Amino acid sequence: MHKAMKKILFIIGSLRKASFNRQLAQEVEQMLGNRATVDYLDYADVPLINQDIEFPAPEAVKRAREKVAASDALWIFSPEYNYSYPGHLKNLIDWLSRPLIEGDRQSPLAINDKKVALSGAGGSAATAKCREKLTELLTLPFIHADVMIEPQSGISLNKEAWTEGRMLLSDEQKALLKLQVDAFLDYIG
Template sequence: MKHILFIIGSLRKESFNRQLAHEAEKLLAGVAEVTYLDYTDVPFINQDIEHPAPAAVVRIRETVAQADGIWIFTPEYNFSYPGHLKNLLDWLSRPVVPNDYATPTVINGKKVTLSGAGGQMATGKCREKLTELLTFIKADVMAAPQTGVTLNAEAWSEGRMILTDAQRTALKEQAEAFVKFLG
């Protein structure tokens, strides 16, 4: 069974994007093994502390290396991706051995798919910019399908996201397409 690493682009406990990930996890039951990346202890990237890599960075690199694919569920912050997600990807994009740019990084060639829950744009701008970033650091992004959820008034007031049938179908189609994409 393939192993898919889920990365949530929100640090919020009741995050809608975490809720979306839990829905996707249910859809993958019996099809793929799912684990979640905890990166809350990863420091801000700073070349003064890059080598030797901090323990949290060593751990996330190992976790990413072991995954067959990555599914990112992220909110959109000001028409882009959240800073802590960029920080995580910056660490993953760097050589493990100082100045060794010949050995592929752990994100190089890694298959990635994107989803997000947010406002009117359904995180479209964020996913567009994230695709550009991931492509630059040589990840293999599945261009389509992606799932973008525009949160309804009830979600904003109750803090609980309930997917429509169409949104659940989109998520299911994305899950199936990604498992195929993993080969």
């Protein structure tokens, strides 16, 4: 019997239309082919977290939580902002870390134990600090996601990409990405 196809939710850590990290996600989507189903999380309308509006959760937050809950795994493609993750990505993860019912710290959250892959495209350090800090954040006790520590993929964008706004991966970078795709499919079973 065929195993059910796994659903992977892609989260892009950039809100920019022509984002290199979105381009990277599209490359991974192609590499996954028909081995998983892919959906993209649209979270640009998630408000800044504010405990005055936490309960009931805003519609955009509910939608994001439902998408996360309905997926078997997450794949985060994020740029590095000042040696860390972008604020809007942290904001999304902060919402995902909060209880659904006021004061209820017992019920599991959509993000708990969710398998997560990390990738990023950026400057010469290839988003290493961002991925390191994301790992620390995602493995905190209240979040407790199941991050695949290795392999990750960090793409250092070349000069051409910066001038033309289009990411072209080298064979070596493609090989790295393929390795991560295969490893993550194994990881999520």
